[in-house]
Amino acid sequence: MNTSNLGNLWSNGQIQKWRRCPLNDSVLLAVTDVVRRNHIQKWLQKAGYSILVAEHLSSAMIHAKQSPPDIIIVDSALEGMKSFQVLHSFQTEKQQVPVIVLGTDGTEEAAAALEAGANDYIFDWTDEREFKARVGNLIHLFRRSKINHTKYKEQIISIGDLSINPSSRQVLRSGKPIDLTRKEFELLLYLARRKDEVCAREEILMNVWDYDFHTGTNVVDVYILHLREKMDKGYKWKLIQTVRGAGYLLRTPAGERNS
Template sequence: MEEPVLLAISETVAVSRLRSILESSGYAVHSADHLSQAIILFQQVNFVMIIVDSNLSGMHDFDFVRRIHKSEHRIPVMVLGHDGSLEAAAALEAGANDYISEQIDERELLARVNNLLFLFNYGKERKNQKIELRDLRIEPLSRQVFREDQPIELTQREYDLLLYLSKRANQVCSREEILSHVWDYDFHTGTNVVDVYILHLREKVDKGRKWKMIRTVRGAGYMLKTADST
């Protein structure tokens, strides 16, 4: 099956050239010449890569790149640029993974595309590896959680919180860090939502078991503890 790539590019000449190169290498190419059209396609198709023109009609300050970067779908983004290093820096700061010029030749373009896809696929494989800590097992691909091989039913937010703690096992996680990474809050809002969800997790993960994994570090935050040593 051909892997779909989106060309969010307004210039027809550039679209025609890149389409020819990518289709000759087995990719299924979709194109959009305006931001609104690109957003619709992004929502409808599971692209493996998106190439965005820095001059895409309707795009301002790489807002489309930021939108892709912040979405739950981790997709490599390559920016087709026109103005050199300052623009390249702005594109990368917005979340782009690579920056290419209009003059890029076919061999280099395909090498960059294939390299990004390899890195992202490797990252996905690592992301989906099982996490096993003592008798706790988390399977990211299916979002299933087990303790002593017994399934634990968690809400989406409870799962996200447990996954965050598990990836930082035996490390103190402050409330601010948890709010930022699990709830995507950029500052401490005064909410006790973290404490509430920690209680939920303790009820489901630790209750009735001798080893309590979810610990409070007084004055600092929380920790998923796997060993007796400190």
């Protein structure tokens, strides 16, 4: 994919821009179905959002990198979206943007999108009020998350032989670096800030994936499995523990708990 000339994309109509509204929140909209796209565009413009329409996945990714919007809405039917792994391309180290996937296939596709990093999945898009509420809610949650991140980012967290630097995103165990994906790191950081507290799956979904209700997805369990493989394998003390029927916790080694 050639990302060298964003100006050409603006000039040939692959990206279209509308005047920014007083609300000052911008939406990057990449939807294939014209009827669907026009409805959503009108709803969001009426709500005061500034809308940027990208007709292709490549142009959407270019703009998301060079001028990140407040939220991205992308169609699962867009060419190149089949595995959803491309969702990671919308994020940068400096700018985390919520992504909503507009679906066409229901539950299985929803689970795949969420597991790949989407923050919400909308199958039935026809209710204007619900659609706008989901968009507004995600933007609000991400802003709150950024505030919390700024509050905590300089504090290095130590739990047993585990060290987490929220600012540099470096994770060490017994001095050895652990390579984590963005979402794995966010999950670990969430558990670490609540060490020795049981965190329910629904609570984790809401705070790590910014998802405000349970959809039956096992994304939390999948990511916990990934963390255990990377952090606990080969160590006598297992930091990540399961509380049956309740959730997960990051447990301080027994000898340090009351120190």
